[in-house]
Amino acid sequence: MSRLLLRPISGCSLRTAIPRQLRALSSATKSNKVRIVEVGPRDGLQNEKTVIPVTTKIELVEKLAKTGLRDIEAGSFVSPKWVPQMAASNEILEYILKYPPQARDPIAYAFLAPNSKGLENALSILRSHPQAEGEGECPKPTVELSVFAAATESFTQKNLNCSIAESLKRFEPVIKAGKDEGLRVRAYISVVLGCPFEGYDVDPKKVAEIACDLMEMGADEIALGDTTGMGTAPRTSELLKAMKAAGMRSEDVAMHFHDTYGQALVNTAVSLENGIMSFDSSVGGLGGCPYSPGATGNVSTEDMVYFMETLGMTTGINLDAVVDVGEWITKEIGKSNASSVGKAILGRR
Numbered sequence: 001m002s003r004l005l006l007r008p009i010s011g012c013s014l015r016t017a018i019p020r021q022l023r024a025l026s027s028a029t030k031s032n033k034v035r036i037v038e039v040g041p042r043d044g045l046q047n048e049k050t051v052i053p054v055t056t057k058i059e060l061v062e063k064l065a066k067t068g069l070r071d072i073e074a075g076s077f078v079s080p081k082w083v084p085q086m087a088a089s090n091e092i093l094e095y096i097l098k099y100p101p102q103a104r105d106p107i108a109y110a111f112l113a114p115n116s117k118g119l120e121n122a123l124s125i126l127r128s129h130p131q132a133e134g135e136g137e138c139p140k141p142t143v144e145l146s147v148f149a150a151a152t153e154s155f156t157q158k159n160l161n162c163s164i165a166e167s168l169k170r171f172e173p174v175i176k177a178g179k180d181e182g183l184r185v186r187a188y189i190s191v192v193l194g195c196p197f198e199g200y201d202v203d204p205k206k207v208a209e210i211a212c213d214l215m216e217m218g219a220d221e222i223a224l225g226d227t228t229g230m231g232t233a234p235r236t237s238e239l240l241k242a243m244k245a246a247g248m249r250s251e252d253v254a255m256h257f258h259d260t261y262g263q264a265l266v267n268t269a270v271s272l273e274n275g276i277m278s279f280d281s282s283v284g285g286l287g288g289c290p291y292s293p294g295a296t297g298n299v300s301t302e303d304m305v306y307f308m309e310t311l312g313m314t315t316g317i318n319l320d321a322v323v324d325v326g327e328w329i330t331k332e333i334g335k336s337n338a339s340s341v342g343k344a345i346l347g348r349r
């Protein structure tokens, strides 16, 4: 890895600018198609203190849908007392079902649900709004559900007001009902590489054990959350080895890196080397978890797309279009654009 240098040649398109040695990493993987899950409308906005109008959130989803992204996490059916910013998620889901955003490819819109109440709120909307066909050539969108566990007791208490065991007991019927409804279900595990309350002392075997439990309950995918951004390359590698040793397949795992310590792309490279092909990111680097003090945003989608494409991976995402969305949303909510690639491209225009 350390021998791989990123030196795009000015004036060339990204694909032709990729130095040959950089292709080594992508050719080490089975396919060069990588899945990027945009979490900006949910993880990116949930921690904002000023109320963001639902019209802005919908506009964000619509703009993202036009960039080639095929997975967009659009909201969260959690208690509004716990996370007030996500209170209008019902309106976002209703809008998506009634007026599917214009998109070239089918898009999966994901919503978090921490318990049966969240699930029922989401399902009642899904049942009362039969999904409209996409307009014209636009394909029909799908809706997915995400539950969210954590690897430490302290974080689980702060985030879900219960123990790890209780949270898993709650998720079982949520996952089952989601699957019975024909929905794809993602299961997050937070603080897998560091906890704001318990520090670096997170056992990779415990993470793998929780992952296996969630898969046995019927989850389609495990998203490993480095909520605090405390992950490092060796510890990411150790975690993924523990997942493999527990029988988890790399195709069932997605990585969700926050960039608080600037290690997200290094950890992404380590994950690629371990066969992971699904990564979360947030436009403009928006984000932070309300129950992880000091945690900043996810790695930005702009940086992730640039990183992947310069490795010779295919994302299907129009980088320039994402850069525009990142600049628009950060201005709209009065934040500075946290994407290095976004700022660099804007600076060169």
Ligand SMILES: CC(C)(COP(=O)([O-])OP(=O)([O-])OC[C@H]1O[C@@H](n2cnc3c(N)ncnc32)[C@H](O)[C@@H]1OP(=O)([O-])[O-])[C@@H](O)C(=O)NCCC(=O)NCCSC(=O)C[C@@](C)(O)CC(=O)[O-]
Pocket: 043, 046, 076, 077, 078, 079, 080, 081, 082, 083, 114, 115, 117, 118, 119, 121, 148, 159, 160, 161, 188, 189, 190, 191, 224, 225, 226, 227, 256, 288, 289, 290, 291
């Ligand atoms: C799970 C609870 C509800 C337990 O919270 P609780 O207070 O123990 O719940 P409760 O069952 O006692 O209910 C309390 C009140 O909330 C209501 N309620 C209960 N459930 C819901 C619901 N689903 N939707 C709407 N309302 C709900 C319920 O009806 C009741 O209302 P009241 O009678 O007082 O008027 C709470 O802890 C909660 O909502 N937590 C969510 C916290 C959260 O959203 N955190 C951020 C997402 S996780 C994350 O960001 C990490 C991730 C995924 O990005 C990955 C990573 O980076 O690591």
